[in-house]
Amino acid sequence: MAEAGGAAAAPPDIDPDFEPQSRPRSCTWPLPRPELPAGAAEAGGAGAAAEEGAGGAAAAAAGPGRTEGARAGGGGGGAAAAARKGGSRRNAWGNQSYAELISQAIESAPEKRLTLAQIYEWMVRSVPYFKDKGDSNSSAGWKNSIRHNLSLHSKFIKVHNEATGKSSWWMLNPEGGKSGKAPRRRAASMDNSSKLAKVRSKASKKKPPLQSAPEATADSPGSQFPKWPGSPSSRSNEDSDVWNTFRLSPILTEQDDLHDEELLPSMVYSSASSNVPPTVTEELELIDGLNLMSPSSSVLSTQQSASSGQIQRDSSFSLRSPNAAGQTTTFGNSLFNPVEMSLQSSVSHFSGPQTLEALLTPGSPPPRDVLMTQVDPVLPQTGGRMSSRTLLLLGGQSTQSKMSSGNARGKPAEQQAEPVGASVLPSTLPIVASPQNTASINSLKAPVSATTAQSVQLGSPPLLSSAGPAPLGLNQDRLPIDLDIDMYMENLECDMDYIINSELMDGEGLDFNFEPVPSTPSYPSSSQASSHTWVPS
DNA sequence: CAGTATAAACAGA
């Protein structure tokens, strides 16, 4: 799995003990372990050496005593010998490294993402050695190591978790950042956000000239992945720093002008439309990573660099959604929709520069639909649109970016919301067989390839119009992607939200909107909508 | 030397 990079992730070593246990009821993730452990499975299956069991126990036993101090070094002595499988474990808990354990923990989560606390939890529950150490007392050392590993390895990406309000989500880097400490540049697609986060954080944080911006930015170790704009999620202030960091990429630069939140969409879109600067390329790469993830996603990829980029993203989203059962359909929908919306919109934009222009065109009334979506960035500027209402609309679920801060998820959010993402999506983009969906899909593609199609579709059901509740069933399709979504959400969300809110919102039901929107019109709607809705024809 | 573990300093929320 994740393995691409994560190779480590699934090493064989896993102890029988811990793997399956992963899901504590109490755990955040509601889902019943979906497939859980891809990683685990593999891991376990693979090599899993049996030995662990014993070892584990032993370790546990021993463990308590020594805890950290001894371990490596001390353990080293004894353990050292142990070749992974061969014999003893490298570590008190087995042969797996922290990074591997973390990977498993994340993979075990239905949504493939966990918060730090959840990772701790998983460790305690799943790894015998840590069972005893859940306490604050004993836990300090290994928790510190967990955190350290998360930050250190690129294979782990941090997605800021608005909804939960908790800490960020930690996910496996699709590209497999691998353990490499800081593969900075590469960055995986998703990473962007996360990375951004990191970047920003780093940038902002340490003032020490050491890593001063410039250098860091570049490739040097300091900068990790400046790729996208996404990070708005982070904090306001940081952004500035972050941006600096990012600036490397042209896009970023542009974005700077704009604003954090909206930036993303705009950025992408803008960049794409305008030129497809190098930055874009990078994004693509990132995206690629996503693609990897996503099965069908590749669809558009080829078409246009710019367009492809986003498209892929979409796919990635869909991909992401693992298994989760679609529990909270509603949420999922809402959440996803927005995202997709944004995505689609973005796509459409790309597809049709014209559209973009049209959209952008100041002269024309700001095409809410379209513009909203894409242009969002502008909107905010124009008038902060994210009125509370909007947020409200999104309702609870939409995680609006930082703006709203507490997302719908908030409460049960984790349970519900998260799952949502995961649950439905899988089939989403790629597959969606349903007629409507199909249309939507087409629309997605269409933008790229055929504008015409879009127009057609567009014509039919503009977002709002479509509002018709009917189609909803489909919604689910899109929902899930939380993982990515979050990330995107950060970036996109704002836009989406805005758009949605502004347009759809008025009222009532976002839900309705979603579907209709996404289903077919979405793309078109965005681009076309702009033209349609706003522009006569 | 690379990878990993551990400890700890710092910083932000």
Next chain:
DNA sequence: TCTGTTTATACTG
């Protein structure tokens, strides 16, 4: 206090 990031140190292969 928790979360994250970084740096430093030590050990192993």
